Amino acid sequence: MGTPPESDFGTEGIGNDIAKGLPSVCDIDVEVTEVRWSDCWGDAVIGDGVATGELHGCMTYTHTFGARNRFCEFSAPILMDNKPAGILVRLDANGKPEVDGNSDLSGLKVVDVVGWAPTADTLALAENKCTKQRFTGFTMVKPTVDTGNANNDALKTLLDGGADAMWVYADQVKSYQCGPGVSPNWDCDMWALFGTKFAYVQTGLFGHAKAGTTLALSKKGSGLAEILNPCIEKFLKTQAYYDICKKHGFEDSCFPNEFFPSSNAATLTWELPTDQLTTTCADGYCPCPAVV
Structure with a gap:
């Protein structure tokens, strides 16, 4: 195989x-x-x-x-x-999302990470965790660059303005942080802009x-x-x-059998639905906008 x-x-x-x-x-x-x-x-x-x-x-x-x-x-x-999806958007100069969590994405362009799950045709199946409504009326687009790394290409497309949002795994940014022992084939500096130039406005999305x-x-x-x-x-x-x-550190993702110890693992930030977040956009995970 x-x-x-x-x-x-x-x-x-x-x-x-x-x-x-x-x-x-x-x-x-x-x-x-x-x-x-x-x-x-x-x-x-x-x-x-x-x-x-x-x-x-x-x-x-x-x-x-x-x-x-x-x-x-x-x-x-x-x-x-137990692998949730999420939606990334750009942050403005004040650290506010250019597309907030209440958006149904109507009229917007959403870049897909080509070849990866969650696939482009599953965004319409996801529920907005702030409004409890489906996403609709958006246009899926492909990355405008090709560096050989699909996640890298999609994020660059978002940051360059080629898309308004990015449909991606909710833990992808964490997986793409660089540090000791990491041999990346992606742009570490770009992904390090998490929380300053881009952030999630939806996390904990299932259904794809x-x-x-x-x-x-x-x-x-x-x-x-x-x-x-x-x-x-x-x-x-x-x-x-x-x-x-x-x-491989996947105990909480594996199917437990008699050999697994009891687990009380805390739910990770990106696994939480957006309406349950206590983080801020500066952390990279924007909560639902306040109702006014």
Whole structure:
């Protein structure tokens, strides 16, 4: 199976280890190789590597609603559906959002992170956490630049004025902060403008996914899921699954089994619906506008 250099949210490591662990519960072997994004999934279309059968499947894709289901089938998930989406906007000179949390985005341009979940066709499924209404009347646009990093391209498009908002994972900015031990292929200085030049006005958005992160995305009708699912079901019950989850820091996203300790983990900021935030735009997470 193929894995892009950065899977949906840095899950390639845990996916690799789980794939390597499947032979311990099933009589199968899984060969993992790094491939290009375009081999797996592109701009609302299946990648050539999967479509032609060069790859049996690609790892660690979120099972979203929308276009992916017209081309692909998915294995059972290896991580829970607890990956919320969010909406980024520019901040003005006073640190106020140019598009606030009450907006339904009508008449605005929203840039998509091409090839990544949440996919462009799922924004209309999300509920505005300030108004409890759906987003509507917006136009999805592609990034105006191509640096080889889809999240980087989308954010640059937003900051340069090519879009009014950005549809993205709610924890993407955290994932793209640079520091010791990080070898980025994105613009660290640009992402460091979080809380001064751009911020989230929506967080904790669900409804874009049918299931969480899967082990395999494959060509529709391939039958790969039928082979993998019994093995995944067995492996998720093992000590090895817990050990892998702990190794990669995904304990709170994995499906707990008897080997997991009880968890009282606090809800992280980006997981909270916007109407429950106690942060400010200067923190990068704007609360709902006050009702006047």
